[in-house]
Each structure stands twice: as structure tokens, then as C-alpha cells.
Amino acid sequence: MLNNVAVLLLDEVHPFELGVLCEVFGLDRSEEGLPVHDFAVVSAEGPELRTHAGFTLTTPHGLERLEEADLIAVPAGSHFADRDYPEEVLEPLRRAVARGARVMSVCSGAYVLGAAGLLDGRRCTTHWRHADGLARRFPKAIVRPDVLYVDEGPVVTSAGTAAGIDAALHLVRQAYGPAVANAIARRMVVPPHRDGGQAQYVARPLPRDRCDTVGGTLAWMEGHLDQEMSVERLAAQAHMSPRTFARRFQQETGTTPYRWLLRQRVLLAQHLLETSDETMDTIAGRTGFGTAAALRHQFVRSLGTTPHRYRQTFRGPSAVPEAV
Numbered sequence: 001m002l003n004n005v006a007v008l009l010l011d012e013v014h015p016f017e018l019g020v021l022c023e024v025f026g027l028d029r030s031e032e033g034l035p036v037h038d039f040a041v042v043s044a045e046g047p048e049l050r051t052h053a054g055f056t057l058t059t060p061h062g063l064e065r066l067e068e069a070d071l072i073a074v075p076a077g078s079h080f081a082d083r084d085y086p087e088e089v090l091e092p093l094r095r096a097v098a099r100g101a102r103v104m105s106v107c108s109g110a111y112v113l114g115a116a117g118l119l120d121g122r123r124c125t126t127h128w129r130h131a132d133g134l135a136r137r138f139p140k141a142i143v144r145p146d147v148l149y150v151d152e153g154p155v156v157t158s159a160g161t162a163a164g165i166d167a168a169l170h171l172v173r174q175a176y177g178p179a180v181a182n183a184i185a186r187r188m189v190v191p192p193h194r195d196g197g198q199a200q201y202v203a204r205p206l207p208r209d210r211c212d213t214v215g216g217t218l219a220w221m222e223g224h225l226d227q228e229m230s231v232e233r234l235a236a237q238a239h240m241s242p243r244t245f246a247r248r249f250q251q252e253t254g255t256t257p258y259r260w261l262l263r264q265r266v267l268l269a270q271h272l273l274e275t276s277d278e279t280m281d282t283i284a285g286r287t288g289f290g291t292a293a294a295l296r297h298q299f300v301r302s303l304g305t306t307p308h309r310y311r312q313t314f315r316g317p318s319a320v321p322e323a324v
Contacts (some may be wrong), residue, residue, distance in 0.1 A: 002102075006069035009059070010077050010089070010112070011045050012052045017075035017106040017164050023188060024168040025073075034183055035176055040065050044089045046306045052078040066092040069101060071171065075164070076107035081133050090116040097154045104156040104171065106164035113155060114138040122152040127160030146304070165190055213248045214238060218260070225265050225288045231257055261288075266302045269295060269324045273311040280307055 007018065018041075026039040042061045043049055049057045066072055072093060093103055093116040105113050110126040113119055114134060119141035126134050131145035144150055149158035149167035151174075158167035169192055173181035173276040178192070185192035217238045221229065234257055235245035249257050264288045272283045280292035290297040292307075299307045 002070050002171060003035060004068055004070045005040075005041075006061075006066050006072050007041045008066065008074045008084075008089070008093075008112070009041060009043050009045075009049050009057065010070055010080070010219065011049050012078040013049060013057070014076040014107070015051050015053050015055075016161060017109070018051075019074060020106065020162075020164040020168060022071045024165065024172065024184060025071075029187065032183065032187075034180055040069075042066055058112050063088060063092055066096065069096065071102045071104060072096050072132070073104040073106070073131070073168075074109035074112045075105075076127075076160075076317075080108040080111040081130055081137070085112055085115040093118060094185070100154070102154045102156065102171070104158070104167060106158050107160045110134055110157045111137070113157065114141055118135075118155050119157070121128065122155055123150050124152065124157040125150045125159050126157060127158070158176055162190075214245070214252050217249075218253075221261060222264055225261070226286050229261060229288075232277070234295070262298065262302070266290060266299060269299060269307065270303075270310065273307055274314045 002025070005021075007021045007025075009018065022039075022041070025037045026041075028036050030036050040061045040063045041057075041059045042063060043059050044063060047058055047060075049059075051057060074093075081273075087312050089112070093113065096103055097118060103113060103118060105126070107127045108130050110119065110124060110130070111134065113124075115135060119134075119138050121140055121142070123142045123144055124134075125131070125144045125147050133144050135141065135143040147159070148163040149156060149170060149171060153169075156167055156171060158164045165188070169181045169190075172184060173192075182192045182238055217234055220237055221234070231246055232244045234249075235242040238245050238248075240248065246257065249255075249260070253260055255263075269283055269287045269289070272278055272286065276283075278286070280295060284290055284292050284295040287295065289298060296306055299305070299310070303310065305313070
């Protein structure tokens, strides 16, 4: 159970991520028959803390309050990726896990858990913009940049901003069952569970720097995504043998022609879903997937959601409904 919840604050905390934890765990909803937590906001760095939004927070609770918590949650903050964390902050997190409590991070709060050694050998996530940095700083962590949250035993990590809601409701669902999680989600006017993962929110075209030999072919491929392409055809376009072309392509892009092409087709499909009312069949034809079924299959594999749901997410319920 999660009877006792403490939120660990460090200087320059992000108010939204703190607010998410307060909303899920800190409100008294007993009049609706929902559980009430013994909730406290704990300062790790003195009685007054700055937020990154320019105002300050005060709390009467110090680090000793963490010792009785069933869950310690760490919201995001500015410069968390670069700063050091004192042992008096990290040791209570280690003790919490050792005594069977749970710890949770929202967004860059994962760096605090990483500094405590709690991500070593565990799957974890953070905001997609911080994922590479988290993996570099904590090489023993198994960073998953493509998911909204990861539940790895006593350690729960979540991606940016609203993904903290997903992770918090997940913990409520585990502790009290789906009816309680659904009731809290209804009060917050959020879905109790979201499909997909971070991949659908990442605008990350594959880099072309150092593509001296195949750069022209990449541009040609982008302009002809609706056409069938083979290594032989692409090699002829680049005036190379297929074997040489495949080797150069891998060296300069870090991936294969097939994977590069698939990624560009998915990116174009995302753009068309966000900006046009074209049918799924039309989008499938323009992106080279051929059929709506093939588009759906590759979209789900790449982004963890369907084209129809993606369109609804990024254009709202007024988007043209499509059967796929």
C-alpha cells in the first residue's frame, strides 16, 4: 500500500511535475470514498527552495521525513543532469529501497535516482531530450527512451511532464486497483491509461552530417518515398556497386538503407497525419507503405500507437475519423 508518500524537492524544482504528484497523492478525496495518503513535501536543501519559474517554496519537512515513506517521489528540476547530489540526499533513497519502499522519478528526477545507484542494472526512462545524457552519466542503467514510464521493481521512472501522471496513476492502480485509479483520473480529467510511448512525441530526423558519399542519394530517397526502392536501385543512383553502397551507407548514417527509408516514411506519415485530412489509404500511398494496413503495422511498430490515434492525439477529436 501507499499510505505514506513523500516528495523530495531540490533547488530549481519544476512546479508542474511537483503539482502532478501533489494532485495524485496529496489531495483529500475521502468524501468520494478514495484513499487518503499521509503526504508531505520534503526539502533537501533548506527551508526555502527556488522553482525554475521564478517563485519560491517553503516546507516544514526535512530529510528525516523520508524515513517513514512508503513512496518517495522526485520531480524534475533545472540542471539536474549536470549537478552533483550530496550523500545526505542520496542515502535516504537507498535506505528506502532496502527496507521495501518504492521510489519514483518524473522526467529529469531520474538523475537523482541514478546518482543514488538505484538505476544500475535496471530499465528506466526519462524525457527523450535527457535520455542520451542519462545513459552517458549512468552507463549501468538500461535507458528506454521510447516509453512513458518504466516499473522496475521498487524503482519507477517516468518521461517528461505529463508522463508523471501516467506513472503515478500506475502506482495507484497497483496499490488500490483500477477503480480507484480511474476515479482519480476522472477527477483530473485525464485518461487513466495512455497508449503508445515517447516515440510519437519525438521530432528527431536522422542526422546527415558526415554523409559525404551518400548525401545526394538520401535527398533523392526523401523525394521519392512513394516509390519502391531496392539496394540495387539506390546503388545505381549513387553510381556504386550494391555491396559498396550498402557498406558506405552504414558507415555514414549508422543504419541500413531499409531502416533509414522506413524512418523517413514514418516521419512523413506523422507530418501528413498532423497537417492534412487525407485518408489513410492516400497517406499510405504517398509514404510508400502501399496500403492502410501496412501503414498501420509499421506505425505501431515504430511509435507504439496507431495512425488514427496519433491523428487524434495531435489534432484533437475534431480530426477526420478514419477506419484503418
